[in-house]
């Protein structure tokens with residue numbers, strides 16, 4: 400006990416009971432049990448970075464909980480742990496000499512965690528899907544949606560959401576009154592309309608999802624909206640198809 404040589408401390412530890420610990424409950428002699436170890440921190444008390452009462456209150460007691468919660472949920476740093484080890488004088492034991500860790504609640508919590516299914520292994524604090532769902536935001540994933548009029552699928556669009564941003568926006572189908580726009584070739588009358596629809600998908604690439612609302616005014620998205628193409632270029636159909644996809648929910652996960 401009288402050893403001041405901190406490096407020898409570990410080899411000189413001995414068993415200490417709660418009763419013996421309780422005899423060192425003041426600033427004159429302050430021992431604490433923390434996670435199975437007993438520490439004589441009498442010399443450290445004046446160096447602790449708080450008012451002395453904060454730390455004196457725990458002298459003579461099992462103090463693991465206080466150690467783990469400087470303020471609720473904030474344990475001491477690894478640096479503090481290293482400092483603490485310098486003051487180790489023994490191991491806490493019960494009256495039968497069995498080790499007392501002060502971790503009874505912690506170990507039962509560990510056991511519960513191990514019982515839990517693998518699906519529960521992502522903590523709620525880290526589960527991005529849960530966050531988006533709970534905030535009513537569409538989840539990341541692959542989406543498919545359509546715009547249909549009088550039995551004709553005019554727009555069938557696919558897109559991915561990543562961090563709420565659009566990627567891989569593509570038409571799987573684009574038609575109007577029996578004309579399949581995706582098969583049109585340069586020189587065809589309606590070819591420019593198809594090109595303008597392609598510009599819409601390019602323009603959406605990487606944008607936040609809310610950008611689709613700009614499609615209600617296609618002139619913002621596509622140049623050269625003349626009377627002719629304006630009649631057939633309907634950004635509103637594209638946004639409707641995308642919102643259909645969002646309503647259907649994630650088609651497949653990334």
Ligand code: HEM
Pocket residue numbers: 431440443447448449453454457462465466468469470474475476477478479482483486
């Ligand atoms: C068991 C009772 C103890 C309580 C209630 C307690 C509480 C606190 C509080 C409130 C702080 C304030 C600053 C902060 O929030 O970071 C603090 C910091 C600190 N304490 Fe304690 N403490 C205790 C024991 C100890 C012991 C025995 C040591 C070392 C032998 C120690 C070392 C430190 C150090 C180094 C810091 C600076 C911040 C850090 O490294 O985490 N404390 N403590």
